[in-house]
Amino acid sequence: KQEVTQIPAALSVPEGENLVLNCSFTDSAIYNLQWFRQDPGKGLTSLLLIQSSQREQTSGRLNASLDKSSGRSTLYIAASQPGDSATYLCATPGNTPLVFGKGTRLSVIA
Amino acid sequence: GAVVSQHPSRVICKSGTSVKIECRSLDFQATTMFWYRQFPKQSLMLMATSNEGSKATYEQGVEKDKFLINHASLTLSTLTVTSAHPEDSSFYICSAPQRGSSTDTQYFGPGTRLTVL
Numbered sequence: 263k264q265e266v267t268q269i270p271a272a273l274s275v276p277e278g279e280n281l282v283l284n285c286s287f288t289d290s291a292i293y294n295l296q297w298f299r300q301d302p303g304k305g306l307t308s309l310l311l312i313q314s315s316q317r318e319q320t321s322g323r324l325n326a327s328l329d330k331s332s333g334r335s336t337l338y339i340a341a342s343q344p345g346d347s348a349t350y351l352c353a354t355p356g357n358t359p360l361v362f363g364k365g366t367r368l369s370v371i372a
Numbered sequence: 373g374a375v376v377s378q379h380p381s382r383v384i385c386k387s388g389t390s391v392k393i394e395c396r397s398l399d400f401q402a403t404t405m406f407w408y409r410q411f412p413k414q415s416l417m418l419m420a421t422s423n424e425g426s427k428a429t430y431e432q433g434v435e436k437d438k439f440l441i442n443h444a445s446l447t448l449s450t451l452t453v454t455s456a457h458p459e460d461s462s463f464y465i466c467s468a469p470q471r472g473s474s475t476d477t478q479y480f481g482p483g484t485r486l487t488v489l
Contacts, residue, residue: 296478305378305465305482306416351415359406360467360478364415 264289264354268363275342276371283337283366285352290330297326297337298351300365306351310337342370375399376468378481385456386489393451393484395422395466401446402468406478407439410463422449422466456488 265288275281285295294313298306310319310326312335318327325338335352349367353360375398385391395405403424408416420441421429428441440452453460465483 298480303463303485306480308477308480311477359418359421360408360416362415362417 264292264361266352266354266361266363268350268352268366270366271364272367272369274369274371277342277344279342279370280338280340281342281368283339283350283352283368285335285337285363287333287335287354287361289354290333292330292354294354295326295328295335296353296360297324297335298353300349300351302348309350339368342368344370344372346370376466376479376481378464378466378484380484381482382485382487384487384489387457388455391453391456391486393453393464393466393486395449395451395468395481397447397468397470397479400468400470402449402470403446405443405449405466405468407441407449407451408465408467410465410483416465419451419464422451424449453486456486458488461486461488 267286269284296311297309299309300306312319312328323340328335347370349365351362351365353362377396379394383391405422407419409419410416418431419434422441422443424443424446430436438454443449463483463485466481467478469478
């Protein structure tokens, strides 16, 4: 059974700092991996989707990497802004139910 | 990208009443939809898999008679919380996978906040 773990559970950084969020999964036979953002009381916003054949994806200030062999993915946020404050979730998606990590609550302080 | 909608976005009801939540894929067909529940400060947990034209598949610990799922068409799945109790208060989110030529991507609805008084 797939298990997804995210570290740290919470992170507080000053504005402008670069940061890395970590995601690990127990079953490396994943179809792909997806990073989401969730604002308080809101639904999910998909940020990046990495196919199992890819090693990374970039969108603006976000870069996600995937290492299937080690069961790890990272989300790199460059030059963080207060508007980046949210909970970030990783999950293994595809056409099967997603397995989510518990998320990392990020606070970017102006 | 594809869009999945949910209705209502927020509902408050009295204990003992039933509440229906709709999940629609707006620009693609979804033979499968997933229903998740999220308690405060917790991650999303899968409740059930909704299958068009057949019975839903429920996760262990989820009461199928309490959480009725109907996948009436290729674009609509409904979740009915029957005889709701305060402990059913939660954030309910649906998702639908869109089949692609090279990849399957899941799209999420905006969620429904249920508060049972």
